[in-house]
Amino acid sequence: xxxxxxxxxxxxxxxxxxxxxxxxxxxxxxxxxxxxxxxxxxxxxxxxxxxxxxxxxxxxxxxxxxxxxxxxxxxxxxxxxxxxxxxxxxxxxxxxxxxxxxxxxxxxxxxxxxxxxxxxxxxxxxxxxxxxxxxxxxxxxxxxxxxxxxxxxxxxxxxxxxxxxxxxxxxxxxxxxxxxxxxxxxxxxxxxxxxxxxxxxxxxxxxxxxxxxxxxxxxxxxxxxxxxxxxxxxxxxxxxxxxxxxxxxxxxxxxxxxxxxxxxxxxxxxxxxxxxxxxxxxxxxxxxxxxxxxxxxxxxxxxxxxxxxxxxxxxxxxxxxxxxxxxxxxxxxxxxxxxxxxxxxxxxxxxxxx
Numbered sequence: 001x002x003x004x005x006x007x008x009x010x011x012x013x014x015x016x017x018x019x020x021x022x023x024x025x026x027x028x029x030x031x032x033x034x035x036x037x038x039x040x041x042x043x044x045x046x047x048x049x050x051x052x053x054x055x056x057x058x059x060x061x062x063x064x065x066x067x068x069x070x071x072x073x074x075x076x077x078x079x080x081x082x083x084x085x086x087x088x089x090x091x092x093x094x095x096x097x098x099x100x101x102x103x104x105x106x107x108x109x110x111x112x113x114x115x116x117x118x119x120x121x122x123x124x125x126x127x128x129x130x131x132x133x134x135x136x137x138x139x140x141x142x143x144x145x146x147x148x149x150x151x152x153x154x155x156x157x158x159x160x161x162x163x164x165x166x167x168x169x170x171x172x173x174x175x176x177x178x179x180x181x182x183x184x185x186x187x188x189x190x191x192x193x194x195x196x197x198x199x200x201x202x203x204x205x206x207x208x209x210x211x212x213x214x215x216x217x218x219x220x221x222x223x224x225x226x227x228x229x230x231x232x233x234x235x236x237x238x239x240x241x242x243x244x245x246x247x248x249x250x251x252x253x254x255x256x257x258x259x260x261x262x263x264x265x266x267x268x269x270x271x272x273x274x275x276x277x278x279x280x281x282x283x284x285x286x287x288x289x290x291x292x293x294x295x296x297x298x299x300x301x302x303x304x305x306x307x308x309x310x311x312x313x314x315x316x317x318x319x320x321x322x323x324x325x326x327x328x329x330x331x332x333x334x335x336x337x338x339x340x341x342x343x344x345x346x347x348x349x350x351x352x353x354x
Contacts, residue, residue, distance in 0.1 A: 002198050005224050006214035010272045012280025019223045026287055029218050031296055032066035033275050036086040038300045047253045053104045056083040059248035063274035064180045067221030071229050077134045077147040078117040079127035084150040088117050095307035106321050125155040128164035135175035146174040146232040154185025157193050169206035174232040177240045182247035187260040200242035208238040215243030216274040319345050
């Protein structure tokens with residue numbers, strides 16, 4: 001049985017020695033987790049109001065995302081999937097860019113410098129291959145960069161995942177695969193994804209390190225990821241981290257988990273809420289007061305809401321972007337389609353209808 005790394009009990013009590021984390025970073029981890037939940041709650045509300053498209057909640061996974069991204073350096077690369085907005089925010093992505101993405105605006109896929117991250121990827125596991133390529137390219141260029149590929153348990157059933165791990169293992173690429181095992185791939189349970197005892201066990205088949213960590217313990221996630229990042233950066237090879245967490249809410253805002261999940265299961269995992277656990281730890285250690293957290297939450301809600309309104313009030317995207325940003329030498333028929341779209345677009349702006 002593979003041991004699971006953890007520092008906090010389910011009720012937030014510290015067990016063993018505290019990892020070497022500065023007090024300022026301990027508070028920053030809590031702020032990042034609160035940002036993730038604040039963004040999620042605001043996004044779900046906006047989707048229900050018809051002001052935004054489909055959104056994938058992250059409740060229960062905040063510690064996995066905040067703890068892992070905080071272990072990276074600014075020059076490192078993040079290759080996210082569609083749910084991984086929090087690691088990107090920790091890595092420097094502006095809130096407005098994240099909102100543009102979830103509103104279906106192409107500006108949400110333009111990652112501004114100096115943020116080293118790829119656009120959010122909806123197709124499962126393809127970003128794992130991209131991460132290996134980025135890591136190998138950095139090594140060839142003599143750069144001390146590593147790449148981190150985020151994915152879920154469902155992605156481990158995709159061919160790209162296995163190809164990426166195999167390639168990374170053979171070439172000892174400086175890459176970390178971070179699997180947030182939230183127990184459900186839409187309605188498919190973890191038990192139907194693999195017969196392996198843990199997802200981390202899959203690492204052995206590719207000759208790389210495998211780590212199992214309590215994904216709802218932000219201190220454990222930070223420690224495990226920091227070690228994996230240092231290993232990759234120093235030439236020690238890739239790591240597959242399995243962060244065991246739980247998806248508290250729906251797979252997306254068009255999903256109804258009550259059709260396939262037992263409420264007793266949800267409640268059992270809710271007792272391990274990563275934010276409540278970490279809040280108890282910070283209060284016990286005297287690193288935060290309830291008033292401090294209230295101020296933090298108010299500030300974050302203001303920032304998140306203001307960023308959304310900025311995107312809501314922004315001019316509409318130029319329809320030429322879907323043509324100009326796709327092909328270097330577009331085929332003739334696309335030129336005709338572009339001209340027709342622009343004609344309709346100008347009529348709409350002029351108030352003439354289609």
